[in-house]
Amino acid sequence: MDFKDYYAVLGVSESASPEDIKKAYRKLARKYHPDVSKEEGADEKFKDLGEAYEVLKDPEKRAEYDQLRKYGARPDGSFEPPPGWQSASGFGRGGYTDADARQFSDFFEEIFGGGARGGGFGGGSHGFRQSMRMRGEDVHARLALFLEEVFHGCDKQVSFTVHEPDEHGRLMPRKKTLNVKIPAGMREGQHLRLKGQGSPGIGGAEAGDLLLEIELAPHPTFAVEGRDILVTVPIAPWEAALGASVTVPTVGGKVSVKVPKGSSSGRKLRLKGKGFPGKHSGDQIVVLQIVMPEQHNPEAEKLYEKLAESEKAFNPRSKLHV
Numbered sequence: 001m002d003f004k005d006y007y008a009v010l011g012v013s014e015s016a017s018p019e020d021i022k023k024a025y026r027k028l029a030r031k032y033h034p035d036v037s038k039e040e041g042a043d044e045k046f047k048d049l050g051e052a053y054e055v056l057k058d059p060e061k062r063a064e065y066d067q068l069r070k071y072g073a074r075p076d077g078s079f080e081p082p083p084g085w086q087s088a089s090g091f092g093r094g095g096y097t098d099a100d101a102r103q104f105s106d107f108f109e110e111i112f113g114g115g116a117r118g119g120g121f122g123g124g125s126h127g128f129r130q131s132m133r134m135r136g137e138d139v140h141a142r143l144a145l146f147l148e149e150v151f152h153g154c155d156k157q158v159s160f161t162v163h164e165p166d167e168h169g170r171l172m173p174r175k176k177t178l179n180v181k182i183p184a185g186m187r188e189g190q191h192l193r194l195k196g197q198g199s200p201g202i203g204g205a206e207a208g209d210l211l212l213e214i215e216l217a218p219h220p221t222f223a224v225e226g227r228d229i230l231v232t233v234p235i236a237p238w239e240a241a242l243g244a245s246v247t248v249p250t251v252g253g254k255v256s257v258k259v260p261k262g263s264s265s266g267r268k269l270r271l272k273g274k275g276f277p278g279k280h281s282g283d284q285i286v287v288l289q290i291v292m293p294e295q296h297n298p299e300a301e302k303l304y305e306k307l308a309e310s311e312k313a314f315n316p317r318s319k320l321h322v
Helices: 006-010 018-032 042-056 059-069 098-102 106-112 124-131 147-152 237-242 298-310
Strands: 139-145 154-165 171-182 191-194 210-216 222-225 228-235 244-250 253-259 268-271 284-290
Touching (some): 006 042, 018 042, 042 059, 139 154, 147 154, 228 244, 253 268
Antiparallel strands (some): 154 171, 191 210, 222 228
């Protein structure tokens, strides 16, 4: 009796999580399903996958198999269970026909004592073919949008690729195009799920979903932090010193903002509710940046000289450690 390495059959490690095992099984079962695969030996590979998944998907059955696996195979590849071995995981406890049992290997029969309960398979290869239903694969795609589009919401046309069986049962790529409504307030990295728009299922099962990941194109004026939108606004030295009202752009339109008297570069002003819309709207953060004229006329230079004399006690570098 040949030893069956169920982890190798599914292509996963011994430490694989239940989700990893399920994902590997779904991927390989789709590849070797008799209804779609034309590869040589697909039926046998499909049966091996079903047997491996039957054992590894259940914690109790997997623990029992792991215990036996420590004994390993003989040099010739055969396997003999330890003396007095008897499965305690519930395999083969009545209710199975000879046809049910024939779908499992000799190794499985010797170790677990008969067809597995609740495997979801009928007798023989035909049973696999008829009862196997597999949900279609989810399709992941990225959609690059401008800040204004995600802020206000928009309608976009999206093209992506799904895989579906042709008339010969081979999985073939097909381009699919949808008109998608993007709700206002979506942020970069968020996903929009379109149910049933992924790859078609097998055996009449439901189709997978389309998962659209939102990407933001760089903006020349605004930056994004979470739900907040940042904008750097230049102001003149006298506006910073005396205070002023300046016009500031927001994604929703221009607004007037009061610059407090005595503001410095880097000071941040918060405009509540002017960030990304939603149940908890973000804010817009206005970052002040003092800019100097490239040239001063003689009269302005004299005023600066007078200011320097008047404020000579002020040292902007007093806290700078040199």
